[in-house]
Each structure stands twice: as structure tokens, then as C-alpha cells.
Amino acid sequence: MILNFYAIKAIFKFEMSRTYRTPLQSFASPVIATVLYFVVFGSAIGNRMTPIDGISYGAFIVPGLIMLTVMTQSVANASFGIYFPKFLGTIYEHLSAPISSFEMVIGYVGAAATKSAGVGCIILAVSFLFVPLKIQHPLLMLALLIATALCFSLLGFILGLWAKDFEQLNLVPALVITPLVFLGGSFYSIAMLPSHWQTVSLFNPAMYVISGFRWAFFGVSDVPITISLLSIVILAIVFFAIIWRIFATGYRLRQ
Amino acid sequence: MSAIVKIQDLTKRYDDGKLALNDLSVEFMRGEIIALLGPNGAGKTSLISIICGLTTISDGLVTVDGFDIQSNYREARSLVGLVPQELMLEPFETVMGTVSLSRGLFGQAQNHEYVEGLLSRLSLWEKRDSPIRELSGGMKRRVLIAKALSHEPKILFLDEPTAGVDVDLRRDMWRLVKDLQAEGVTVILTTHYIEEAEEIADRIAVINEGQILLVEDKSILMNRLGKKELLIDLSESLIEVPQGLAGLGVRLQNGGRQLSYSYDMATEKSGIPEVLGALKIEGIGFSDVHTEQSSLEDIFIELVAER
Ligand SMILES: Nc1ncnc2c1ncn2[C@@H]1O[C@H](COP(=O)(O)OP(=O)(O)OP(=O)(O)O)[C@@H](O)[C@H]1O
Ligand SMILES: [Mg+2]
Numbered sequence: 430m431i432l433n434f435y436a437i438k439a440i441f442k443f444e445m446s447r448t449y450r451t452p453l454q455s456f457a458s459p460v461i462a463t464v465l466y467f468v469v470f471g472s473a474i475g476n477r478m479t480p481i482d483g484i485s486y487g488a489f490i491v492p493g494l495i496m497l498t499v500m501t502q503s504v505a506n507a508s509f510g511i512y513f514p515k516f517l518g519t520i521y522e523h524l525s526a527p528i529s530s531f532e533m534v535i536g537y538v539g540a541a542a543t544k545s546a547g548v549g550c551i552i553l554a555v556s557f558l559f560v561p562l563k564i565q566h567p568l569l570m571l572a573l574l575i576a577t578a579l580c581f582s583l584l585g586f587i588l589g590l591w592a593k594d595f596e597q598l599n600l601v602p603a604l605v606i607t608p609l610v611f612l613g614g615s616f617y618s619i620a621m622l623p624s625h626w627q628t629v630s631l632f633n634p635a636m637y638v639i640s641g642f643r644w645a646f647f648g649v650s651d652v653p654i655t656i657s658l659l660s661i662v663i664l665a666i667v668f669f670a671i672i673w674r675i676f677a678t679g680y681r682l683r684q
Numbered sequence: 685m686s687a688i689v690k691i692q693d694l695t696k697r698y699d700d701g702k703l704a705l706n707d708l709s710v711e712f713m714r715g716e717i718i719a720l721l722g723p724n725g726a727g728k729t730s731l732i733s734i735i736c737g738l739t740t741i742s743d744g745l746v747t748v749d750g751f752d753i754q755s756n757y758r759e760a761r762s763l764v765g766l767v768p769q770e771l772m773l774e775p776f777e778t779v780m781g782t783v784s785l786s787r788g789l790f791g792q793a794q795n796h797e798y799v800e801g802l803l804s805r806l807s808l809w810e811k812r813d814s815p816i817r818e819l820s821g822g823m824k825r826r827v828l829i830a831k832a833l834s835h836e837p838k839i840l841f842l843d844e845p846t847a848g849v850d851v852d853l854r855r856d857m858w859r860l861v862k863d864l865q866a867e868g869v870t871v872i873l874t875t876h877y878i879e880e881a882e883e884i885a886d887r888i889a890v891i892n893e894g895q896i897l898l899v900e901d902k903s904i905l906m907n908r909l910g911k912k913e914l915l916i917d918l919s920e921s922l923i924e925v926p927q928g929l930a931g932l933g934v935r936l937q938n939g940g941r942q943l944s945y946s947y948d949m950a951t952e953k954s955g956i957p958e959v960l961g962a963l964k965i966e967g968i969g970f971s972d973v974h975t976e977q978s979s980l981e982d983i984f985i986e987l988v989a990e991r
Contacts, residue, residue: 433758439788446781518772522831525736525766526789527758683740684698 436528440536441543444510448544456548459498463552466494467559470616481618482649487560492643493615494556499549499574500581500610500635504602507541507585512592515682524683530676534669538586542578549574562646570645576661577638583668590675590682609635614643619651634664687711688839688870689735694744696730696894704730706894707744712839712872717865718899719881720874721984722891728874729769731891732841736766748839762790765837767828769844769874775817779808779827782816783834790835799834805860806830822853829860840864842873846880858884878984882906892988906977913976914956916943919969928962943970 448455471487478486514520523533556562564570584606592598613635619627630636641657644650650657676682689712696705704727712718720728733739735746737757746753748760774782783799803809806826811819816827825845832840842861846854861871861884875881881888881902888905890897898905921940932955934945947954963970 433789433791435788435791435793439785442788443777443781443785446777450776514774517774518768518770519774521738521766521768521772522786522789524738525761525764527761527791528789679740683738 433526433528433532436526437532437536437539440523440533441540444537444540445543447510455544456551459502459548460551460555463494463498463555466490467556471559481621482647484647484649485560488562488647489618489643490616491553491556491560491562492646493639495549495552495574496577496613496635496639496642497610497615498552499545499578500638501602501607502545502548503541503578503581504585504588504606506544507538507582508589508592508598508602509585510537510541511586511589512598515589516595520682530672534583534586534672538579538582541582541585542575545582546575546578549578564646565648566645570642573638573642573645573661576665577642580638580661580665580668583665583672587668587671587675590672590680593681609633610639612636613639614651615639634660637661638664685713685715688714688749689872690745690747691731691735692745694731694734694746695742696727696734696739697742704894705734708891708894708896710889710896710899712870713887715865715868715870716886717861717871717873717884718887718889719885720872720889720891721876721878721881722874723876723988726891727894728891729843730894732766732843732872732874736764736841737761738766758791762835763838764841765832765835765839766841767825767832767843767845769847771821771824771828773816773824773827776815778813778815779803779819779830780812782827783830786831787834790837792835798836802830802833822849825849825853833864837869839870839872842871844874844876846875846877854880890984890987897987911946911948911977911982912954914945914947914959915974915976916945916963916970917972918942919971922968926962926966926968928966929959929968932959932962934959934962 467487467490470490475486475490480486481489514523588598588601592601612630613633614630619630619636619640622630637652637657637660640651641654641661644654644657674680691708691710694705694708695703697703708727708731720731722728730739734741735748735753737753737760741754749763751760751763753760777785780799780803783803784794787794787799800809803812806829808823808826808830811823816824819827829842829845845857845861849857858880861873864871873880873885885902887899888902889899918941922936922943923940925934925936925943929943932945934943936942937944945955945959947956
């Protein structure tokens with residue numbers, strides 16, 4: 430047995446079944462939140478906004494909204510997915526099973542990313558109802574969507590491994606991840622900020638990802654697309670390395 | 685019989701410095717039922733957790749069917765099933781869902797026939813689509829057993845399988861363990877109930893403060909350490925033990941209505957003929973004579989106290 434495919438499949442299936450058990454929480458609430466964003470920002474405020482880079486504000490926020498949801502949902506899904514078995518103690522079974530940490534990561538992160546990428550697609554479909562959209566690089570857009578979902582699911586997985594209680598599990602997204610994503614240009618172009626805030630934004634990894642995703646839609650972006658692509662790869666490598674380290678030391682999993 | 689699990693000089697020190705296993709060595713034989721007996725905190729769960737991969741080794745070597753549990757963890761763990769001490773289950777998952785997860789985790793393709801047989805055997809088939817939170821405590825324990833057996837392991841660890849379980853279920857559990865043994869599964873269980881070890885185990889290992897005090901065939905253990913007591917019900921009560929009997933170590937009890945004499949089954953001479961002879965000489969009438977054998981419990985208390 431070089432790779433325990435059955436284990437990966439079993440974890441994936443088990444995690445996905447959690448989603449189907451709670452369809453409202455999994456799908457309805459992100460969609461409703463998105464519709465609200467469209468009503469508030471797209472219609473009410475957007476009408477008074479001048480187009481950015483020649484794109485109507487309503488259309489401009491679509492990639493940002495998808496990223497906002499995909500990033501936060503990925504972190505939430507993956508962190509909860511691994512934290513819950515730790516909390517319940519059911520993680521004993523994974524630890525006693527003939528699986529490597531790599532297989533465990535693929536199972537959990539794969540399921541979390543699938544869920545959030547799925548929600549991202551639903552939001553995209555919903556946005557067609559609100560604004561006329563033409564996606565310039567649909568394949569790249571899809572690839573970036575999946576890569577972002579995977580990347581932030583890795584981050585969520587780290588959070589779930591690290592968290593000692595539900596408070597930590599909720600606090601990190603609220604205090605770190607959501608602000609980074611909001612301030613990463615989900616709803617505005619970095620160019621609209623005063624110059625010193627533009628400099629600050631350059632230290633925000635989420636900004637590079639959002640910018641790249643917007644480029645796939647409209648061909649315009651805050652930073653060159655190559656830099657965005659590179660940053661996603663770097664983020665994924667960093668997150669993976671951290672997870673590797675955690676498993677190698679047994680940190681907070683095996684006593 | 686050959687050993688299927690070998691534990692050599694195993695030491696476990698937890699991060700807080702607590703020494704749970706202290707240079708412990710023991711072997712479990714292929715096809716046997718062995719009971720690990722020991723007081724709270726003896727290190728039973730720590731030992732099982734290490735063999736199953738839940739806890740890291742501080743020092744020592746453990747092999748399962750020849751596979752090192754660290755360097756060949758896939759082969760070693762594939763052979764092992766674990767029923768943990770605590771009832772740890774996902775409350776919202778169904779019985780079928782959680783058992784399928786277990787089978788998959790252990791690298792087996794789904795096998796509906798086997799799982800149906802397993803769930804039926806544990807009286808869970810009717811409940812296969814119920815969420816676990818709707819099950820009783822006894823059912824949950826059986827779900828844990830189903831999970832542990834889902835991948836057809838050759839070795840089954842049961843950590844206090846009958847804690848908080850009613851008499852019927854306990855008997856079911858014992859029968860299951862015997863059946864599994866008949867199918868060739870090696871069963872290692874921990875228990876606080878001496879009668880449980882007495883009832884089903886082939887061998888008994890007594891563990892205390894992270895060390896094995898002894899491992900012995902149950903019958904040999906009972907014989908070697910067992911004390912028997914000869915009890916003589918008197919026709920008329922006595923005030924004190926007559927001279928001839930007191931010299932043999934006979935005591936008076938039950939308000940002078942019974943004489944008792946303890947003897948060691950291991951020694952050649954029990955001393956019973958002498959006691960009976962002395963009764964005759966003293967002219968003491970008795971209505972009944974019977975013997976009582978010390979249980980494993982007594983043996984166990986004695987062993988632990990000795991150290
Ligand atoms: N995770 C842990 N961290 C620190 N110490 C621990 C940990 N787990 C167990 N111990 C300690 O190690 C010792 C052995 O515990 P263990 O759970 O193995 O005993 P046990 O024989 O299973 O007891 P019981 O019959 O109560 O289940 C105890 O002193 C316990 O407090
Ligand atoms: Mg225990």
C-alpha cells in the first residue's frame with residue numbers, strides 16, 4: 430500500500446456528508462449573504478459609484494465577493510472538519526488507522542475545498558442574475574478558484590490542528606482572516622487607497638490572490654497576474670510546510 | 685503458540701513528566717484472549733494507545749506480527765482494531781456512515797455483505813440509518829465494536845469493554861469475544877472486573893504503576909496463588925479455639941459457630957487431615973464442611989499490596 434486511496438475517499442465522503450446534512454448552513458447562508466451584498470453594494474451604493482477601470486461597480490465586486498466567500502468558507506470548513514474529531518475524541522480512529530498525514534490532509538482539505546469552491550460557483554451563478562458579466566479567462570478563473578479554495582483550506586486545517594477550544598477556532602478567522610480578506614481589495618481597487626495604505630496592502634497576501642482572480646474576470650488588476658499566481662503557489666507551499674511540521678512533531682495530536 | 689504482539693522495554697513518559705509505562709516488556713500470543721488487569725492509572729490505556737498508534741513511544745520497541753509499529757506502521761495498524769475506553773462517536777453521523785468510514789480508513793474497499801453481517805451480529809442492523817445520538821449507551825458501545833471490526837482485524841483491543849454495561853450486554857460481549865477467538869482473532873482486553881478476566885481470558889497480565897507484575901495462564905495463576913479456606917460449621921458453638929486446633933492455625937468465627945482454616949493450594953501438604961484429626965481428638969461435632977477458593981480479586985489485591 431503506497432497510498433491509502435480508500436482512506437482518502439472515506440474521509441472525503443464523510444466530510445461531504447456533513448455538508449449534505451446541513452444544506453442550509455452549507456449553501457443557503459453564503460448565497461443569502463451574497464445576495465445581500467449585491468443589493469447593498471451593487472445596487473444601492475453601486476449606482477452612485479463611478480466605474481473602476483471601466484468596469485461597473487456591480488460587476489467589479491463579483492470576483493471580490495466570490496473570493497471573500499471562498500476564502501472564509503475554506504478556512505471555516507477545514508478548521509471545523511479537523512477540529513471537531515479532535516474535540517469529540519473520534520480522531521483516535523484516524524491516528525490508529527494505516528494512513529499517513531499526507532492522506533489525511535488530502536481527505537480533509539480536499540473536502541473543505543470542494544465545498545467552498547462549490548459555494549463559489551453558486552455565487553457566480555447567482556451574480557449573473559444581478560449584473561451582466563463577461564469572463565475573459567474562464568479556465569484561469571476556475572483554476573484560481575480551486576487553487577484559492579485549496580490554499581485557504583490548508584490554512585484552515587492548520588487552524589483546526591492548532592486550536593485548543595472553540596474560542597480560538599472562531600477568533601482567528603474573525604480577528605485575522607476576515608480583516609485580511611476585506612482589506613485585500615474585495616470591494617475596491619487598491620489604487621483607490623491613499624498611498625501609504627497602498628503600501629500596507631502590499632503585505633496582505635489575500636490582496637494578491639483577489640487581484641489575480643479579478644484579472645481572470647476583467648483583464649485588469651492591482652498587481653501583475655504573474656505575481657498573483659506566484660503568491661498563491663508560495664502560500665500553498667508555506668501552509669503545507671507548516672502542516673508537515675505539525676504532523677512530524679505530533680503537535681497537539683499524539684501525546 | 686507464537687507471539688503476535690511483542691513489547692520490549694517500553695517506556696512512556698508524557699509531556700508533563702508523568703511516567704506511565706516503566707521499561708515494560710510483554711508478549712501477546714496468537715489467538716489468545718488476554719486480560720490486562722490493573723488499578724486506575726496503572727498504564728493499561730497508555731499501553732494500548734501506544735500499540736495502536738495513538739500515543740508516541742518514549743523508548744522501546746513494539747512489533748505487531750513482526751512489523752515495527754513505527755517504521756512499518758501501515759502493515760502493523762492494518763492488523764489491529766481498537767475499541768477505546770470512552771464512547772467517542774460523531775453524534776450526527778449514522779451507524780452505517782461511521783462504520784463505512786472506519787473500513788475505508790483502514791484501507792479496505794467497501795464490502796456490504798461483511799458490514800451487514802457485522803451489524804446484524806451486534807444487533808445494529810435495524811439501526812443502520814439512525815444517527816448515533818439517538819442510540820443508547822450500550823448500542824453506542826456496540827457501534828464502537830463494529831467500527832473496530834469493520835476492517836476484519838487479526839488483533840482486537842478492547843479497553844474496558846464492559847464498563848457501565850448491563851449484565852445481558854456483558855454476556856453478549858463475552859460471547860462475541862469467544863466467537864472472535866474461534867475465528868482466529870487475538871483479543872486483548874483491559875478490565876477492572878476480576879470475574880470478567882476469570883470468565884473469558886486464557887491468560888492474565890497484572891499491570892501496576894507502568895510495570896507488568898506477572899503474566900500467567902489463568903488456571904496456573906489461580907492455582908499458584910490461590911488460597912483455599914476450609915470452613916467447618918459446628919453443631920454447638922464454642923467460646924474459644926481448643927488447644928489442639930489453635931496450634932494448627934484454625935480460627936473461630938461467626939460468633940463461635942464456625943471454624944476456618946486457610947491453606948495454600950500450591951504447597952504439598954494441605955494440613956486438612958491434621959485439622960480433621962484434631963477435631964476428632966477434641967471431640968467436636970460438626971454439621972458441615974466446605975471449602976472456599978480465593979478469587980482473582982484477592983490474588984490481585986495481594987499482588988498489588990506486595991509491591
Ligand atoms: N495524556 C496524558 N498526559 C499525562 N498523563 C497521562 C496522560 N494519559 C494518562 N496519563 C497518566 O498516566 C498514568 C497511566 O494512565 P492510563 O490511562 O494508562 O491508566 P489506566 O490503567 O488505563 O487507568 P484506568 O483503569 O483508570 O483507565 C496515569 O497516572 C495517568 O494520569
Ligand atoms: Mg484506561
